[in-house]
Amino acid sequence: YYSFSRYFLECEILFAITVSIRLECIIMFIDLRMIRDAQFNNLRQNAVDVTLDPDTAHPALILSNDGKQVHCGDERKKLPDRSKRFEPAINVLGTQGFSCGRLYYDVQVKGKTVWTLGVAKGSVNRKGEIKLNPENGYWTICLRNRNEYFALAAHPVPLSVNDPPEKVRVFVDYEEGLVSFYDVNAAVLLYSYTGQTFNEKLYPFFRPGTSDSGTNTAPLIITPFKQQRLD
Structure with a gap:
């Protein structure tokens, strides 16, 4: 006959195995998180x-005096029509x-409903209709309609x-042909362009979006850095 003592013994063994598996999963999760955080850091x-x-x-566009913030105003300023200037x-x-x-550089996007960030070739077309994609010299990600x-x-x-990023990191490895975007606070990779070919200077690219009926007035803010300056 199947004894109760054997039944309880098997239950204890099964419980011990379950606990062991869960502990291994937790340890593995922690190890992966530490590796990910180390790579990000x-x-x-x-x-x-x-x-x-x-x-x-x-x-x-309205730029701050220190050149670290930008948002879209309601009126166009009268500015010289330079070949470098984007319009429209x-x-x-x-x-x-x-x-x-x-x-890399970090940009605060908190409070915005629309934005586009990335890098662009120095030779990109600045006038007329512009389609943002790598073929045209743009490597970007964007937010549209508050959550897309x-x-x-x-x-x-x-x-x-899952959670709207408040700060986005734009990372470039020029020789590797890599442009990556991270959620800084969550230390999560959002997207990577890989296998790209760069043959000229790249420049940080910003599109803060229009005011969106007053809901998108928060600026894009380039956050402080602690390393070398670009040439």
Whole structure:
């Protein structure tokens, strides 16, 4: 006959195995999290200083005096019609370009309903209708309609984003042909463009979006850096 003592013994063994498996899963999760955090933190040595280039800014954009913030105003300013200036696209580039190495910069996007961030070739078309994709010299991701995130590849790629990022990291490895985007606070990769070919200077790219009936007035803010400055 099947004894109760044997039954309880088997239950205890099964319980012990279950606990052991759960502990192994927890340890594995912690190890993976530590590896991910270490890889993310290793990027910090590649931080660069970025400021906005007013000569490239659309006339409706309002830049802060220190060149670290930008939002779209309700009126166009009267500005010189430079070849560098974006129009009618409401964009602005960073002043500093780069053509080698690894680097990143962080941008606060908190409180915005629309934005586009990334990098662009220095030779991109600044006038007329502009389609943002790698073929045209743009590597970007964007937020649309408050909660829709896309990578603007040849065909827009929907991004799975659980919690809206408040700060986005744009990371470039020039030699590897890599452009990656991270949620800084969550230390989560949002998207990567891989296997790209860069043959000229790249510049930080910003599109803060229009005011969206007053719901998108928060600026894009380039956050402080702690490493070298771009040439």
